[in-house]
Amino acid sequence: MNSKTKNKSLYIHIPFCDHICKYCDFTKLFYNEKFAKPYVKKLLEEIDSYHINKVNTIYIGGGTPTSLNDEDFETLLKKVKSFLIDGGEFTVEANVENLTDSKLVLMDKYGVTRLSIGVESTQNSRLKEIGRSHTYEDAVRVVNKAKKHNFDSINVDLIYGFDGQSEEDLKNDLKNILALDTDHISIYSLIVSPGTVFYNVKYPVQSEDASRAFYEIILNTLREHGYKRYEISNFARNGKYSKHNIVYWKDEEYYGCGLGASGYIDGVRYENTKNLDNYLNGEFIDSKEVVSKEKDFTYYLLTNLRMEDGFLRKDFKDRFGIDFVDKYKEKIAPFMSSGDLIVTEKEVKLSDNGLLIMDYILLKII
Ligand code: SF4
Known part of the structure; x- marks a missing residue:
């Protein structure tokens, strides 16, 4: 099966949110039913324009997919579900404050297999500071409620690197996030990007040294609790990796639909418009x-x-027709000697330290 005929994955972007977080750099808008309904209608048109047969994974992200009303949410789930292969992975992102019982029932009905919940912090004062409207107690209640539904895996997101956050605060966040007892945890360092409220108020950015020290605490703590770091920010136990996100990390092709979504199809990368008027006029790309x-x-x-786990040299050769070591011999030599890049007969991967300095290594190699 070549890349043109192989089943791909499908990403769907719902840009609406009930509130705007101060660090948020995603394509998002305040929820407004007047726009949400026509948006879902156009989204279905865009999906149809790709004449998709089947996909291996579906990921509905945002924004906040669960900000849609039940009718629009069901319309969307029903449509995309028809493309999923039997046994495929189907993820929906949710926010704590709008993950209602009726949304959970709809997700069961349409076979959503994976739920990703934005918890972000377990300190209520911090949640307030960053513009979130839930509390840690709300998150505990919602995660426990979700566990009674049919999901094969639940993820919770956490952010670190806030102003004034101490290592003790981080350890406390980790203890609380582990207490939620989910199979998947995604942990991101706070990034202060232009255009965000935090950027405008010059929110202090954590130093690289402090960020690295925090990351090591996270890695060691989650490993001690049986989670494997399978990607730099993603940890899972019981093999519950996100198959959809692995498509991105393996640099495979996927359809991206919705405002500001990007996709990669037949060797072409594309980005959709971030302008809602244009999108509603059908000018998607x-x-x-x-x-x-x-x-x-x-x-x-x-x-x-x-x-x-990096990648297999065989996969690299199958894709590019050349061996990785032959192509990058001179550039990778210093990192192989330092042990930061591990190259065996079969695979190429970064060591723990290599992953810590990944940006530097990539800068030197590519
Ligand atoms: S972080 Fe998530 S919930 Fe907050 S504004 Fe951005 S997309 Fe919406």
């Missing part, structure tokens, strides 16, 4: 890029080396 061979190498390394 904003830019396209035919991926050159050199860029393809770059994307492949940027994504695959984020994973703890």
Whole structure:
């Protein structure tokens, strides 16, 4: 099966949110039913435009998919479910405050297999500071409620690196997030991007040294609790990796639909418009890029080396027709000698320390 005929994955973006978080850099808008309904209608048109047969995984993200009303939410679930292969992975992102019983029932009805809940912090004062409207107690209640439904796996998101956050605060957050007892945990360092409220108020960014020290605490704590770090920010136990996200990290192709979504189909990367008027007028795609061979190498390394298991040399050779070591011999030599890059007969991966300095290594290799 070549890449054109192989089943791909499908990402759907719902840009609406009930509140806007101060650090948020995603494509998002305040929820307004007047726009949400026509948006879902256009979204279905966009999905149809790809003449999708079947997909291996579906991921509905945002924004906040669970900000939609039940009618629009069901319309969307029903539509996309028809594309999923038997046994495929179907993820929906949810926020604590709008993950209602009726939404959970709809997710059961349409076979959603994976739920990803934005918990972000377990300190109520911190949640308030960053613009979230839930409390840790709300998160505990919602996660426990979700566990009574049919999900094969539940993820919770956590952010670290806030102003004034101490190592003790972080350890406390980890203890609380582990108490939620989910099979998957995603942990991200706070990034203060232009255009966000935090950027405008010059919110202090954590130093690189402190960030690295925090990351080591996270890695060690989660490993001690039986979670495998399979990607730099993603930890799972019982093998409950996100198959959809692995598609991105393996640099494989996927459809991306919705405001501001990006996709990668038949060797072309595209980005959708972030302008709601344009989207509602059916002008979905904003830019396209035919991926050159050199860029393809770059994307492949940027994504695959984020994973703890790296990639197989055979996969690299099958895709590019050249052995990884032959192509990058001189550039990788110093990192192989330092032990930061591990190259065996079969695989290529970064060591624990290599993953800590991944950006530097990639800068030198590509
Ligand atoms: S972080 Fe999530 S919930 Fe908050 S504004 Fe951004 S997309 Fe919405």
